[in-house]
Amino acid sequence: MEDQPQRVFNSDEQQLLEEILVHRRDVRGNRFLATPVDQQAIDKIIEAALSAPSVGFSQPWEFVLIRDIETKQAIKKTFSEETALAAMQFADEKQKKYIELKLEGILESPLNMAVFYKPKEGPVLGQTSMPNMGKYSVVCAIQNMWLMARSLNIGMGWVSILDPEKVKKVLKAPQENQLIGYLCFGYTDMFYNQPELELRKWDRKKLQKEVVIEEKYR
DSSP: OTTSOOOOOOHHHHHHHHHHHHTOOBOOGGGBOSOOOOHHHHHHHHHHHHTSOOGGGOOOEEEEEEOOHHHHHHHHHHHHHHHHHHHTTSOHHHHHHHHHSOOOOTTTSSEEEEEEEOOOSSOOTTTSSOTTHHHHHHHHHHHHHHHHHHHTTOEEEEEOOSOHHHHHHHHTOOTTOEEEEEEEEEOBSOOOSSOHHHHTTSOOOOOHHHHOOSSSOO
């Protein structure tokens, strides 16, 4: 209620949030354990998504929970097809590194989740000038789940090397729905202290001074 005192966070809580942010990781299949994720943890992760900001309070998200092995295998098939195509876009040493990387955990993780953007009928407050704001809202929900999962010591991986339309067909999703994220959840044998792609020298972390522009571009 509006007359209730506002929540104020102390320095210890701020530090804890920073720790969770810094230690969030994209977990791959070679790190997942077969241990099922308990329902209480799943509920907390989804509730974190429902707490995400959304343009015009539209809450344009739907979540499909996938445990069935045949469904996972169908999704893995489109991943394998897209991976073969993607590898051809890299050359020489990059292509070799790409092929060596384990980029998903579709079969290994006990829980998969497809996250969809479901457009609302009619205009949405705040979305009339920037129509992609609804999709960005769904991305915010995914980030919330990532952070909550990490706080529960549950790994999450975001699989983006997929054909969205093939995934929709496998899951019998409504035509108007758009796939935003395909996620893998599970307990893990370890979390890297640095992003795995940084450790594998795929790229380096950018410095703040490289990405912050004062006032305007020159």
